Amino acid sequence: MDPIVSIRDLSISYPGNGSRSAVKHISLDILPGQAVGLVGESGCGKTTLALALMGMLPPGCDHRGEIIIAGQKVDFYQRPGQPSARDHCAMIFQNPQTSLNPVISVGTQINRVIQRYSRLKKSAVPDRLAELLVLVGLSDHCRKLYPHELSGGMQQRVLLAMALAREASILIADEPTAALDAGTRLQILNLLKQLQEQQKLSLLLISHDLSAIARVCQQVVIVYQGRVVEQAPQKLIYTQPRHPYSAGLLAAIPKIHPQRPRKLQTLLGEANHSSDQTGCDFASRCSRREAYCEQQLPPLNATLEKSQQFACFNPRPLPAVRK
Amino acid sequence: MKLWPSYNKQAPRVGLNNLDLIIPAGKTYGLVGESGSGKSTLALALLRLVKLDAGEVWINGQAIHTLSQAELRAQRQHIQLIFQNPLAALDPRQMIDNAILEPLNLHKIGTAIQRKQQLRNLFELVGLSQSLANRYPHQLSGGQQQRVMIARALACRPSFLIADEPVSALDAPIQAQILNLLRELQAELGFTMLFISHDLAVIQFIADIVGVMYQGELLEQAENEVLFNNPCHPYTESLLAAAGAGIQTTRLNPPEQARGKNPLAGSCCYSGSCLRGMAVCSQQTPTLRYINKYPPHWVKCLHYEN
Numbered sequence: 001m002d003p004i005v006s007i008r009d010l011s012i013s014y015p016g017n018g019s020r021s022a023v024k025h026i027s028l029d030i031l032p033g034q035a036v037g038l039v040g041e042s043g044c045g046k047t048t049l050a051l052a053l054m055g056m057l058p059p060g061c062d063h064r065g066e067i068i069i070a071g072q073k074v075d076f077y078q079r080p081g082q083p084s085a086r087d088h089c090a091m092i093f094q095n096p097q098t099s100l101n102p103v104i105s106v107g108t109q110i111n112r113v114i115q116r117y118s119r120l121k122k123s124a125v126p127d128r129l130a131e132l133l134v135l136v137g138l139s140d141h142c143r144k145l146y147p148h149e150l151s152g153g154m155q156q157r158v159l160l161a162m163a164l165a166r167e168a169s170i171l172i173a174d175e176p177t178a179a180l181d182a183g184t185r186l187q188i189l190n191l192l193k194q195l196q197e198q199q200k201l202s203l204l205l206i207s208h209d210l211s212a213i214a215r216v217c218q219q220v221v222i223v224y225q226g227r228v229v230e231q232a233p234q235k236l237i238y239t240q241p242r243h244p245y246s247a248g249l250l251a252a253i254p255k256i257h258p259q260r261p262r263k264l265q266t267l268l269g270e271a272n273h274s275s276d277q278t279g280c281d282f283a284s285r286c287s288r289r290e291a292y293c294e295q296q297l298p299p300l301n302a303t304l305e306k307s308q309q310f311a312c313f314n315p316r317p318l319p320a321v322r323k
Numbered sequence: 324m325k326l327w328p329s330y331n332k333q334a335p336r337v338g339l340n341n342l343d344l345i346i347p348a349g350k351t352y353g354l355v356g357e358s359g360s361g362k363s364t365l366a367l368a369l370l371r372l373v374k375l376d377a378g379e380v381w382i383n384g385q386a387i388h389t390l391s392q393a394e395l396r397a398q399r400q401h402i403q404l405i406f407q408n409p410l411a412a413l414d415p416r417q418m419i420d421n422a423i424l425e426p427l428n429l430h431k432i433g434t435a436i437q438r439k440q441q442l443r444n445l446f447e448l449v450g451l452s453q454s455l456a457n458r459y460p461h462q463l464s465g466g467q468q469q470r471v472m473i474a475r476a477l478a479c480r481p482s483f484l485i486a487d488e489p490v491s492a493l494d495a496p497i498q499a500q501i502l503n504l505l506r507e508l509q510a511e512l513g514f515t516m517l518f519i520s521h522d523l524a525v526i527q528f529i530a531d532i533v534g535v536m537y538q539g540e541l542l543e544q545a546e547n548e549v550l551f552n553n554p555c556h557p558y559t560e561s562l563l564a565a566a567g568a569g570i571q572t573t574r575l576n577p578p579e580q581a582r583g584k585n586p587l588a589g590s591c592c593y594s595g596s597c598l599r600g601m602a603v604c605s606q607q608t609p610t611l612r613y614i615n616k617y618p619p620h621w622v623k624c625l626h627y628e629n
Contacts, residue, residue: 184358210495254524255524256527257527260528
């Protein structure tokens with residue numbers, strides 16, 4: 001199957017940041033109907049990548065490489081109103097409140113998207129609106145409400161309805177649950193998964209929360225300081241992470257232990273954003289570091305089956321096969 | 324120390340309802356519950372940042388509920404808060420060193436030289452580099468901001484620290500670092516802590532005593548090991564089952580179920596969503612009572628009332 005989104009060797013740096021890039025040589029494919037999760041700590045370039053996909057990079061960025069969506073090359077500085085690769089994409093953001101117009105009822109806001117992007121007759125628009133509200137799990141009276149009358153979870157549902165109204169084949173969700181509390185977070189994640197399966201959407205879910213990604217995505221990409229460090233199917237990442245950073249991220253997720261632990265496992269230090277490193281970005285925090293790690297940049301290697309790729313000279317060993 | 328706020332708003336679903344809890348000095352009380360269960364309201368009630376409708380709050384032998392505003396302000400140096408979102412709690416135009424020194428200045432503690440010394444100690448205590456002293460909050464990472472908040476809360480050497488979801492806004496590795504730091508600091512400084520979280524795994528690590536809240540009521544309360552090894556209330560059981568299922572599960576704990584029907588007055592508050600509900604649960608209100616004295620284990624459920 002040909003990928004619907006194909007990112008080739010993409011590098012982006014913001015103006016005034018010298019040689020430091022937000023995204024470094026990222027290559028990534030999304031197959032039709034596939035849910036891909038992009039994980040990393042804050043500041044690792046996740047959002048920059050999403051903005052690049054939508055052609056919404058701020059002016060003055062330096063970029064190399066290319067993005068092809070459904071056979072069409074993305075223009076990084078898209079002007080509104082022109083047909084482009086962006087027509088295949090819909091995006092939802094972290095904070096639903098700032099994405100909605102506060103002085104127009106949410107029903108009207110969804111209607112506008114339907115009228116603009118679907119080829120429905122005008123008389124069919126109310127029916128489509130009702131259908132969309134059912135899909136995202138909102139009751140019909142919500143259409144008359146204004147954004148401030150809805151809870152955060154309901155606002156995010158409205159944005160999902162708008163994204164579906166766009167009839168795009170790719171949905172980009174940038175930390176869609178970061179502004180929500182725990183219970184609502186689960187509901188929205190379940191809804192995302194359900195919609196992705198039902199509507200056969202391709203999904204790029206961006207999050208710092210590995211457990212959120214585990215619920216929704218089939219393929220997981222782990223990014224550290226703008227570089228892909230590991231990329232594998234969901235199952236492999238959680239059972240046999242090869243890169244020490246992936247393993248550290250996993251180990252740091254709080255879990256209930258049979259006995260109260262004395263100390264939580266975690267990664268040392270914080271990501272440092274210096275640009276003068278020649279070797280592996282993660283070397284200074286790595287427990288498996290060797291002398292050569294600081295001199296050379298590890299390439300993204302594939303295992304024999306090619307399903308799991310990781311950029312590390314000294315990867316964690318595979319677990320012993322149980323017979 | 325005895326804390327006994329009871330706070331009832333017009334709508335009986337919000338606020339706290341006949342809540343009793345006691346935090347022994349030097350221990351950490353972990354309060355867990357879903358959002359809207361009244362955890363944060365309790366924290367505010369302890370500091371009298373919301374009005375109590377009835378009940379008493381005793382902290383350090385002081386009847387907080389009877390104090391005048393001036394007395395309350397004097398007491399507040401002994402009771403400090405850490406919030407969920409450090410960036411919202413810090414003044415964006417105030418440098419880090421001033422932010423940490425502010426409580427000392429407000430309460431007029433120490434001379435200028437002593438304050439400076441104290442500042443250096445605090446930086447070291449929470450693991451911040453001295454070079455950050457002249458930065459602004461937005462120039463720090465989330466983990467560093469939360470360390471600043473902890474330093475500021477500890478500046479007055481409080482005997483009681485309230486931490487309201489202090490790690491839920493942080494990345495997982497930083498979250499673990501902050502939790503380790505809080506436990507080390509408590510062992511070193513010996514303060515009492517009320518730790519509020521929705522995350523059972525976090526609570527298991529940090530708390531000595533755990534209380535489970537639901538709709539403003541305390542449903543179960545026991546020592547850490549007792550509660551996690553032998554949960555008795557159906558709500559605690561379902562919370563633990565959902566959390567223990569781990570990250571591999573694709574769908575778990577439908578919160579719709581937890582937010583079930585609004586129970587009638589005079590019934591158990593959890594009867595609308597309870598999997599072990601009996602007919603009597605909708606007719607009678609359970610009371611929080613001991614099911615075991617040593618180690619103490621409290622449960623509010625009609626299953627344990629006979």
